[in-house]
Amino acid sequence: MIKILRRLTTGLLLIVILSALNAGDTVSEVDLAQLQTPGLMNVVALGDSVTSGTNCNCSAFPQMYADALQAKRGKPVHVDNLGVGGLDSAGLLQSLNQDDSTAEVATARASVVLLTIGANDFGDHHDDVTSGQCTSDCVADEFEQLTVNLGKILDRIHVLRDHLPTTILMTGYWNVFKDGAVAQQQYPASGRVASDQLTVRTNDAIAAAAHADDATYVDIYTPFEDDATNITALLAPDGDHPNAAGHALIAQILLNATPSHVKAAVHKG
Template sequence: MFSGYAHQRSRSRRFGTAVTILATALTSVTAAGAPDVASASGAPRAHTALAAPWTAGPPEAAGSPASEGRRAVESVLGLGDSVPAGSGCDCVSYVALVAEALSARQGTPVAGSNLAAAGLTTQGLLDMLDDDTVRAGVAGADLTVITIGANDFAEEGVEDDSCGVDLACYGTELARLRANMDTLLSRIHALRGPGGRVVVTGYWNVFLDGAAGRARGPKYAAGSDRLTMAVNAALAASAAASGVLFADLYTAFKGEDGTRDDTALLAADGDHPGAAGHRLIAETVLSALAGPDPRR
């Protein structure tokens, strides 16, 4: 996941050029034809169009109290790094799962496009917004979901005693992350106008997690956890300041006390989400969408 650094979440999640990404990442998704996914325990289970709260009951009628003030979503756009890109997992990305669930909820088709790319940093995503095709995609999306930021950090510091509990060695990168996210969300807001909605996700871990993370030792596990919480705090603060939604993946993956073993939610590399992880991310994004609109 870490473009230009020793560790990358996909070991190849490097941002090349906007032209290359656009040629490979503009992938349409539909509600039909999605394969089976795994349960949180890792056992296969039938594909169920995701998130019972979104599929229960008949589609909302236009003008009903539940839908008042929220137009139907016709298109979902994914932006960010290898997480929304679906790297490391032979499964359906959470971006496609969100589009599918919204289609089932509304009873109307929802188109999906995914411009996420392995190795992308916040600066890389900002650079992508200079491309006319990307800008048009953002402007036309009713819902934009973003996972970005982990590639802004090098892995080496998490085991460095000089970094300390205050993460002093990451101070510059954390400040840059916040500044880049503020600029990114401001530019997306300007492109999409008042109608579209945006969800920014956090991370369960910016480095290895679960059994793979524990195998690196307690110092690595503790340091990566501290950095992840700091990254999530910066992302959540930027989302709040920009009036967009934040989906807390740390709590979703690791529980309220942060101690749940999330190995079963991860791909074999212990880095990317597996099928069950993507399903949980989609459910968390949908839950965020069901909450109050922060723009009001």
């Protein structure tokens, strides 16, 4: 009788394990294989529609970056692109605070974190800004909350990483709204100026958060808005997202900003 019970217990245990492995919120067989790859570096990309590659019809910059980093270091690099269209800083913070969420698990095991967030925090004021009617006062509350959220996001990343050495690359934006030929067609001159001013202010907030932490601020504004560059050639037809050339440029900028000493992280499990 005891032997039968032991067999039943063992059988039930195997069923539980197999069920867990087949569940969507647990480590998959692919993940298990990756974690056993010698020298594997895990990268997680957290952010909005820029990160997700909306309207790009290409491999978004996180995958381009991972491929280039792998070629540079000569060892495998795995990237989890968790970009979500429309995501703002509050939404990202919520996902990082959710137990066993994809964002929480992927961030915990990533020695490199790519972070692009903040533009959607001002979405409610799009028409006010792009019409040229918005002054800095109309987004004062959003800026205050963005600053708080960025600090909390960085703190949460460190907690999830158990304060292990982590390379955090925080990008700014070339524009928080539309740019190039599309913006020229849809926004008056005053609206384009206001949008640019809001972008610079947003980038300053992101840079300040990075400098207050051990993160690295990565300037996207300058290379996109360089006088020698036709920004329209870097944007998708919607004028709001990068095209393949734009994503390739972001990936190269991120690669240039990656410390040469960055190493694969010990898996936290």
